[in-house]
Each structure stands twice: as C-alpha cells, then as structure tokens.
Amino acid sequence: MRFERGAGALVLQIEGGSDPVRQWLAQLLKDCRGIVPVNHPSDVDPEHESERQVLDQLQAIAEGCGYGGVVARGLPIVFPRFAAARTALYDWEPTHDHSRARRMGALKRQIEDAIAQERRHTMPQARTRLDPLVQDAYVTQQLGGLLGLLLKIAQALRFPWLRTKRWFRKSRFPGLRTFEAVCEELDGWRARPAHEKQQLLVEALLADVDAHYGVLRRLNRARRPVILLPDVDTVRTRRIIRDRILEAYGGRARDLRVHPVVVTTSRPGGADPVVGGRPAVPADRLAEEIPRRFREGREVAASRSRGGNEPLPSPLVQIVLDEASAPGPRRPGLRLLGPATATVTAVALLAAGLGAYVSFFREPAFCGKGLEIHGGECVGVSDGTGVFMPDVKGMPEVFERVAEQNKAVEGRKHATVALLIPMQSANAAVRRQILSEVQGAYLAQMAANGADSVKPAIRLVLANPGEGYGRWRGTIDQLTSQEPDLRVVVGFNLSLDKTKEALTYVTNTLHLPAVASVVTADDFANPEGTDTVPYPGLARVVSTSREQARALLAFDPQLAGSQTALVTDDRPGDDYDRSLRDAFAQARKNEGGGGVQDMRFESPGVEEAGVTPNEFEDFAGNICRSNTHVVYFAGRAFHLKLFVEKLATTYCREKASYTVITGSDATTLDERLDDHDRALLRGDPGSGKPSVSIRYAAPAHPDAWRTELAKWRNDPKTKGQGPPLYLREAQDSMDALRRGIADQSGPIGPVNLDDGRTIVTYDVVLTASRALARAVHTSGLEVPTADRVVRDLGKLNSDLRVRGAGGWICLTNAGNPYNKALSVVRLDPGSRQLVFEGVAWPTGHAPGHEDNCVVPARPEQSPSG
Secondary structure (H helix, E strand, C coil): CCCCCCCCCEEEEEEHHHHHHHHHHHHHHHHHHCCCEECCCCCCCCCHHHHHHHHHHHHHHHHHHHHHHCCCCCCCCCHHHHHHHHHHHHHHHCCCCCCHHHHHHHHHHHHHHHHHHHHHHHHHHHHHHHHHHHHHHHHHHHCCCCCHHHHHHHHHHCCCCCHHHHHHHHHCCCCCCCCHHHHHHHHHHCCCCCCHHHEEEHHHHHHHHHHCHHHHHHHHHHHEEEECCCCCCCHHHHHHHHHHHHHHHHHCCCCCCCCCCCEEEEEECCCCCCCCCCEEEEEEHHHHHHHHHHHHHHHHHHHCCCCCCCCCCCCCCEEEECHHHCCCCCCCCCCCCCCCCHHHHHHHHHHHHCCCCCCCCCCCCEEECEEEECEEEEEEEEECCCCCHHHHHCCHHHHHHHHHHHHHCCCCCCEEEEEEECCCCCCCHHHHHHHHHHHHHHHHHHHHHHCCCCCCCCEEEEEEHHHHHHHHHHHHHHHHHCCEEEEEEEEEECHHHHHHHHHHHHHCCCCCCCEEECCHHHHHHCCCCCCCCCCCCEEECCCCHHHHHHHHHCCHHHCCCCCCCEEEECCEEEEEHHHHHHHHHHHHHHHCCCCCCCCEEEECCCCCCHHHHHHHHHHHHHHHHHCCCEEEEEEEHHHHHHHHHHHHHHCCCCCCCEEEEECCHEEEEEEHHHHHHHHHHHCCCHCCCCCCEEEECCCCCCCCCCCCCHHHHHHHHCCCCCHHHHHHHHHHHHHHHHHHHHHHHCCCCCCCCCHHHHHHHHHHHHHHHHHHHHHHHCCCCCEEEEEEHHHHHHHCCHHHHHEECCCCCCCCCCCCCCCCEEEEEEEEECCCCCCCEECCCCCHHHHCCCCCCCCCCCHHHHCCC
C-alpha cells in the first residue's frame, strides 16, 4: 500500500509480551539487513542527562540509517541538516569575549565543516563508480584528459553545504535571507527549552531522509529507511523521540514527500499517544486500519475547518502482536514487492509471525580502497590509495606520495613497514598531529628508498586501528592477510589498555618486531636485566614518563621544590596518566613531600570533558590559597587545556604566576590554544589573574641541536674544542630531514616540526629501516625474516646506533633507548611560538666526548644528577 504521498506518514507501534516482541524485532532487523537502511537500537547511557541521551540516540539513528546501514547498490543516506543543527545547538562552544560578528563567523565555519564532514560519506562510493570510467583506456584515448578535467572542475565548483543552507533559510526559518542570519537564529536557539531543540533536530533528520529520495531516486522509495525505537514504554529517551517525530508529522514535516518507516514497541497500553490515540488493532486488520485512519483524518480536518474542535487522530497506529499466529519466519527477496513501501514489508513480516531471536550485524560501508566504516570510523589498511581524513589539508597529498613510493618499489625486493596509529579524529589539534606523524613516516620512507640507500626498500602502509586502538584486531588481521612482506609494525602512540593489547598481539602472537613512538608509560617498556620480556622484539625511541620527569628535574632542580601540587587523572585504562602520576609523586616524595595534598579527578575519556571543568575550578581555588607556585599535571592535553584555563581565570591576588609541569602529550597543546586562550594564560596579576606557563619534556624539537651547538661554541669552557659527535650527528640528521621536506617529489601539505611528532615518527621508521638493513647483513637475505629483525634490534647501539633527527637512539638489550635526549619546552602565553629551553637527559648529563652510544652493563642503574 502507498500512503506517504497523498495521505501523510504513520508510526507503527507493535504491542505485546516482551519475548515475542523482541523476537519479532530481531527478525525484522535480520531480514531488512542490506535491503533497507535501518538503525540498530543502541543502549541508552544512564550516566548522561536526559537531554544528552536524546541527542546520542538521534545521532545513533542517523549513523545507523546513514553510512552504517548502507544498502546493496545504494549510496548511503547523509544527514547534513541534522549535523548542522547538532553542531549549532550542542557541539559549538562560543567564545563570549569575542564580538558577535566574530562568534557568528566561527559558528558558520564550524557548521560548514560539519556539513562537509557528513557529506564525505557518499564520495568514496561515488568515486569507486566513476574511477573505472575515468581510467578506461578507450575513454582516455577518445577524450584525452577532458573527462578528468571536467570532474576536477566539478569538484572545484562543489559547495556541499548549499542545499543544507537553503533548507534552513527557505523551509525551517523562512524569511531569513542569509545564512549569517540563520546562524544568529540558531545561536538564539541554544537557550531554548530542550524539547524545542529536540524538535529542530528531528525535523532536520526527517528533511535529510526526504532530500535523499529526490528526483533521481524517485523509483527507489521502496527502500526507505526504517527507524526502530524499541521499549518506548520503559525507555523514556526513545519515547521522547517518538513523540517528537509524531509532533513533526503533524507540523513542519507534514508536506515531505518521503518519510522513514518508524517502528516502535511497547507492552499493551504502555505508551499511548498524548492526543488523538485510537484503540490498538490486530495485525490481520492493519490493511483496513491504515486507509481508515487516513480517511478519518481527512474527515476530522474538514470538521475542524468548519469550527469543530475534535483532535486529529494520531499518526501512531498501535498493533497487537498475537503470539499464537506465528507460523514461522519468512525471508524476503532482494526487492520489496515492487513499489510497496518498507512499512508494508514490516507489516507483512509481522503478519507472518517472525521466529526466534537472531543477532543483527551491519554490513560495513567503504570509505576508500582497503578501508571500511565500522561504528562511524573509517578503519583498515591503506597503501596510500585510500585516504583517511581526506578533508584535512595535506592528508590526500601525503597519501599520494606514499602511494608513489610504494608503486616505485613494486618490482624490487622490499619489506613492508606498517604505521599503526589512530588516523581519525574530530579534534583539530589531534588531526594536525596525525598528519605530522604520517608526514614523518613518509619522509623516512623516502630517505630509506633513496638511490644510495641500503637494502631492503621500504613499502609503507598506513593502518588505522580506530579511536583509542578500539578496533585494532580487525585492522591487524587485515594487515597480516594483505601484506605478505610485512616485517615491522611501528607507531603505538597512545598509552592505553587497548594499545597494550595490540602491542602484545603483534609481538607475542604474530612474533613481529615493533618500534613504538610516543607510548611513554613504564609498562610499555621491557624491563632491563630480567628474563621477563612482555614484548619480545619491541624497540622504543622515546623515554618513559618516569625518565622524562627525572630528566626535567635534573635540568632544573628548582622545579622539585617542596611547595608543589599534583593534579592527576585517575581514569582507568590510561597508562600514560598513571605512569606520569607515579613519576611526579616520587619526585615530590624525594623532596620531602611538602605542598598540598594530591588533587584527583577522573575524566570520561581522552578527549572528553565531563565534569572536569567544575573540579578544576575547585582545584584552582585550593592551589591559590596554598603556597604552591609549581603544579605537576598528570593528564592528557585535552584536560590540561581546561585546567590551565581555570587556573588562569580563578581570582587569586596572592599569586602573580604559576608554572605547570607535565608530560609529552602536551605537544598538542600549542595547536589547541587560540588567541583568546593565550590571552587568558597571559593573565593580569594586577587584577588578581595570575599568568600560567607550561613546561614539559618533548620527545624532539627542531631547534634543539642548532641551539645546543651554538651553546657549545659560545661556552668558554669548551672554546677551541670540536663539538661532540652526538651533537654533530643529530644536527646532520635534522638537516637531512629538512632537505627531505624541501626536495620531495610532490606536496605533502604544511609540515610543522614544532610539536616533535614528525621528527619522532621519522626516527621510528628510520629505526625500523636500520634494523632491517642490519638483518640483511647478518642473514644474507635481501628481505630478512621477522625473527632475524627481532634478534638484531637490541644491537642498534654503539657503532650501529640510529642517528635520529631527535638525537641518538642507543637501544639496550631490552629495546629501550638509553639516555635518550629530551627537549625541554615552555609554552609561554606571551610568545606566539614554543620556547625551546634546552636538552635534558634521563641520566642527568649529556654523552661525553668518548661516549659513543655505548650502553652500560646495568642501564637501569645509571646515576642521575
């Protein structure tokens, strides 16, 4: 039956006992899979407030009916109107000190970014359809580059947000002539009651569904999305969404051409509509009830137009599920009864009486060659042809250069090195950091594959294990099946439990060597001088958090004064926080344990605030009333930013300034701060607002060796002496890295060396290349085995040292970097750039003239200070 165009929309509510309703719903999920877009109902987070729960559930519906529920031979539904509304109402954080025009400009840009991010889900699939045409030899011969030129022109003229902006101006806020006016209107909506904001989100979501089924998809309406809202009688969040949909169907969404099929479940009489409810009907009478309900609606509307006041019948049709009428499940064909809608299909399944519970798993959608979308994340393994975060400036370019390098080594003996790091984020600073790491890996690959380089050549693949390494197993399994020449896995840049699981699997189960970058927690290192080796074949290029703290305190002993405070994140599963906390706590203990007691908080996630701003405000007040001027912060950069802002804005006439000491995760802090944040940190001591500077040990800094060489030459104590080898070789390697950036064969995007991520990842891949070259020498094979590489890793010291751009890498037998140089960096709010203060050493001193990267017999007992 068709009823959506001439009559309107309906919501079907299945009512019955708990078990048969769940069995019916499970079978519906199974049979709709791959045929119609359908959301998989997600759990409601009890920790979130009601308004946030509704937002999360609506987002889950958009993801499930969008790229998470793409059908065979169909482009995924995208939800740019919903993304824009969510961004304006909930995601955007206005800076109230800015002028209104500046705030509206920021909101407009953030909305446009959200729309573009949402629409990009259609591009990989569209590209896979067009690529065979563009690359066809006959087409190329006949049209030359015309087709490609036309596609590039079309891409250049593509503005993905125009249709969405037009909907807001023409349909949702008629009368507003510009999108700037729409932004001002949306800004005002942020203060409106929750139900009004929810109504706007629902209307935007329904408009996105309608827009998907436009003229070009007119014949595809049998595959309208199915929105499932189970247990609306007991789950208040889903009932709110159901009621908002009903309100929309009676209001602004009434005239849409296509509506989704909304199916809810409840116990009998447990969730009647607020107004216009009608008695529930048996399933076998549904075919009569639907046209009768619409006929009644027309009659009541005519009566109301003549002055009557009878309420319109509700669009909610309540259906009684009869357990006894279930003869067994039915499997639908690939096509849904020609033009019949997905709603009637659901009703047919109901009438047939579907069987036992079957779990539902969505088919993955593709987001590039070798890449798939799982749970909203683009994960998988790329050889450069599939691009993670293609909307980030520089990512498509550097991936293209990696693909070119891989193409160049195809006909030669080569070893594959995989960079395993999360490669997707919504945070701009983290996205910048990811780009830096990919750039560093590519520059090392280019250096390793140079004309005068040793064997073997390097094939570099880029593997995304998901946010927080949450999908590491599927990515590593794809990696091992796709790359037969895989020899080394590098990366491992977050000290989390999931990272540890991935590292353990690579080294213990797959027996592959691994080179870790900025995992600094102590339990990501093999212990020295024992037979216990948690990660056989692991090499690390960055010092642990404990060594970083020791190096900082040796660099400036005054930092460890007795009047200090420790602010620490106790979130379970984050070894970086825990390791840094232990190191700072030990430093305070060594200095007599003075200062205020530890201030502990528990963040909800690496990039989530929760209630931490409230806690930080309390901490700032306590610190102000103490004698503390130095604060140790054991936490992630996201929370560090929140903390230092509270520290700077909390009134404290007793203090002119604070120094915050933290770990290497702070390398992204500079990117996270805007002009307003820096102004806050500069403070105004005269008005009771202290300034705040941040000091940390970065794994590398581009000015380190040039500055240290200048100090050496200008120091009267070393006058007439040649600089030591560790300075000269490190500067030579840094110069080589800079030449590589300048001499690249094509653009790789803007390279930022200040955060150290490019330098560290360059050194990581350089270490892998050096280990492979050593294994070639010891094995006599052009491409050595992974086992041979594992055995040779611990030999990379002394004459076989890795001459990294971040300094010498002198690996111990356990694979740890001995006395690895660290750059002490100060983020001074009065300066636009990070201030490099000097190089610190975990042993308390730099290598001597005769100390050529030789590891002592007991490296773990090397003296400090």
